[in-house]
Amino acid sequence: MIQITIIGSGNVAQHLIKAFKKSEAVEIVQVFSRKKENLSAVIEFDKIIDDFADLKESDLYIIAVTDNAIAEVSAQLPFNNQLVAHTSGTASIETLDDKNRRGVFYPLQTFSKNKEIDFSVIPICVEAENTFDFRVLETAAKSISNSVFAINSEQRKALHVAAVFVNNFTNHLYQIGQEICEDHQVPFDILKPLIEETADKIKTLDPVDAQTGPAKRHDSITTDAHLAFIQNENQKNIYKILTQSIQDNGKKL
Amino acid sequence: MIQITIIGSGNVAQHLIKAFKKSEAVEIVQVFSRKKENLSAVIEFDKIIDDFADLKESDLYIIAVTDNAIAEVSAQLPFNNQLVAHTSGTASIETLDDKNRRGVFYPLQTFSKNKEIDFSVIPICVEAENTFDFRVLETAAKSISNSVFAINSEQRKALHVAAVFVNNFTNHLYQIGQEICEDHQVPFDILKPLIEETADKIKTLDPVDAQTGPAKRHDSITTDAHLAFIQNENQKNIYKILTQSIQDNGKKL
Numbered sequence: 001m002i003q004i005t006i007i008g009s010g011n012v013a014q015h016l017i018k019a020f021k022k023s024e025a026v027e028i029v030q031v032f033s034r035k036k037e038n039l040s041a042v043i044e045f046d047k048i049i050d051d052f053a054d055l056k057e058s059d060l061y062i063i064a065v066t067d068n069a070i071a072e073v074s075a076q077l078p079f080n081n082q083l084v085a086h087t088s089g090t091a092s093i094e095t096l097d098d099k100n101r102r103g104v105f106y107p108l109q110t111f112s113k114n115k116e117i118d119f120s121v122i123p124i125c126v127e128a129e130n131t132f133d134f135r136v137l138e139t140a141a142k143s144i145s146n147s148v149f150a151i152n153s154e155q156r157k158a159l160h161v162a163a164v165f166v167n168n169f170t171n172h173l174y175q176i177g178q179e180i181c182e183d184h185q186v187p188f189d190i191l192k193p194l195i196e197e198t199a200d201k202i203k204t205l206d207p208v209d210a211q212t213g214p215a216k217r218h219d220s221i222t223t224d225a226h227l228a229f230i231q232n233e234n235q236k237n238i239y240k241i242l243t244q245s246i247q248d249n250g251k252k253l
Numbered sequence: 254m255i256q257i258t259i260i261g262s263g264n265v266a267q268h269l270i271k272a273f274k275k276s277e278a279v280e281i282v283q284v285f286s287r288k289k290e291n292l293s294a295v296i297e298f299d300k301i302i303d304d305f306a307d308l309k310e311s312d313l314y315i316i317a318v319t320d321n322a323i324a325e326v327s328a329q330l331p332f333n334n335q336l337v338a339h340t341s342g343t344a345s346i347e348t349l350d351d352k353n354r355r356g357v358f359y360p361l362q363t364f365s366k367n368k369e370i371d372f373s374v375i376p377i378c379v380e381a382e383n384t385f386d387f388r389v390l391e392t393a394a395k396s397i398s399n400s401v402f403a404i405n406s407e408q409r410k411a412l413h414v415a416a417v418f419v420n421n422f423t424n425h426l427y428q429i430g431q432e433i434c435e436d437h438q439v440p441f442d443i444l445k446p447l448i449e450e451t452a453d454k455i456k457t458l459d460p461v462d463a464q465t466g467p468a469k470r471h472d473s474i475t476t477d478a479h480l481a482f483i484q485n486e487n488q489k490n491i492y493k494i495l496t497q498s499i500q501d502n503g504k505k506l
Contacts, residue, residue: 157437158434190412198419235418241491
């Protein structure tokens with residue numbers, strides 16, 4: 001049984017608490033929150049503390065706070081040589097104060113407060129400074145997820161950049177698609193099955209093999225017609241650059 | 254019972270044949286293919302013809318051929334004043350020869366030959382030159398899909414451009430995500446649940462409300478770090494343009 005203390009009360013902290021509570025391999029010792037009432041819905045009140053002086057001993061302390069606060073919070077911890085991990089996709093493991101043994105416990109997903117999450121399918125990226133600590137983090141991760149990866153800070157940086165492309169930028173393309181529909185009185189709902197199929201396809205196909213469309217076919221009659229159709233300069237620019245990129249990169253992978 | 258003849262033997266033709274065969278509101282009269290054997294797996298052999306002179310009377314002739322061939326095929330039909338529709342997302346209704354009554358029957362989805370498709374969830378965009386013909390096309394469409402829309406040629410053009418953004422360009426962002434992962438020895442599989450969640454979210458949220466990430470937060474420390482991390486000039490350029498577009502358009506909708 002791994003004893004875990006969680007520091008933080010935001011989305012990630014709350015989802016972790018809920019997931020660990022269901023796990024038989026983990027016991028939540030305490031949760032730290034500046035405002036105890038933030039957590040009253042997710043954990044027994046007597047486990048919530050708001051003073052670092054009240055921290056009990058644990059095998060693992062998980063700091064689930066915003067990136068900017070990681071360094072400060074980790075420096076405030078009133079002990080040394082314990083295993084302390086943060087949950088950030090971007091912060092390096094060195095962001096943590098080195099008076100403790102450092103680790104990363106990064107669940108790669110977008111968390112929304114009011115949406116229930118099936119943690120078992122969420123990839124957790126784990127990093128530590130030695131094998132023993134790595135095993136503790138890995139065991140904790142595997143107790144809530146079927147998808148656990150050893151990822152160092154450099155790889156995690158790459159993963160976060162890649163996530164910006166496949167999540168943030170993709171969602172922005174959905175927004176542009178919706179704008180084009182609305183500008184021409186077409187319901188955006190018509191495109192939703194296509195969006196779903198696009199995401200679904202790459203479960204079994206490499207993206208480069210799943211690529212279709214006029215850019216891929218070098219069908220300049222259609223791409224020229226599309227560029228003439230698009231009035232918004234920003235959309236036109238994005239259309240040109242992504243069309244060019246598809247044509248330049250089609251054979252690269 | 255609507256009697257339908259299908260002209261063509263490609264992906265769209267074959268998926269339509271399979272769907273209409275299951276419908277009780279439609280009877281497939283004949284299917285035209287230059288190579289009869291292309292269709293032997295999907296329709297009774299005696300319904301396949303390879304000579305326009307053998308065409309029987311139908312309520313609706315659906316031309317499911319490549320965009321470039323629509324005009325020629327429609328001109329070759331040996332009759333007048335019948336209802337003839339094409340299945341293209343880009344070709345205008347006027348692409349069809351005007352010796353017949355013209356229509357469009359456009360299923361908006363990416364069709365792969367070897368993947369079974371649940372037609373009932375595929376949106377079909379229907380257009381005609383008069384109300385009677387529209388009803389015929391609409392009835393045929395509703396017999397295989399729960400999602401049928403009246404879309405004129407101008408709207409269909411907008412829809413196709415929007416589809417390029419949400420399908421072709423999105424898939425290309427997946428490819429870039431995969432490239433970044435592979436360049437840093439990270440398994441692309443880690444990102445697949447995030448990709449699925451990104452597509453899933455907009456079923457219930459407008460894309461502009463689903464937008465997250467450093468661009469949206471105007472977190473220039475992170476976006477600068479990402480730009481410094483990305484070595485590929487093309488990826489860097491796409492990162493800059495989409496980040497700027499998210500920041501410029503965040504409040505527009």
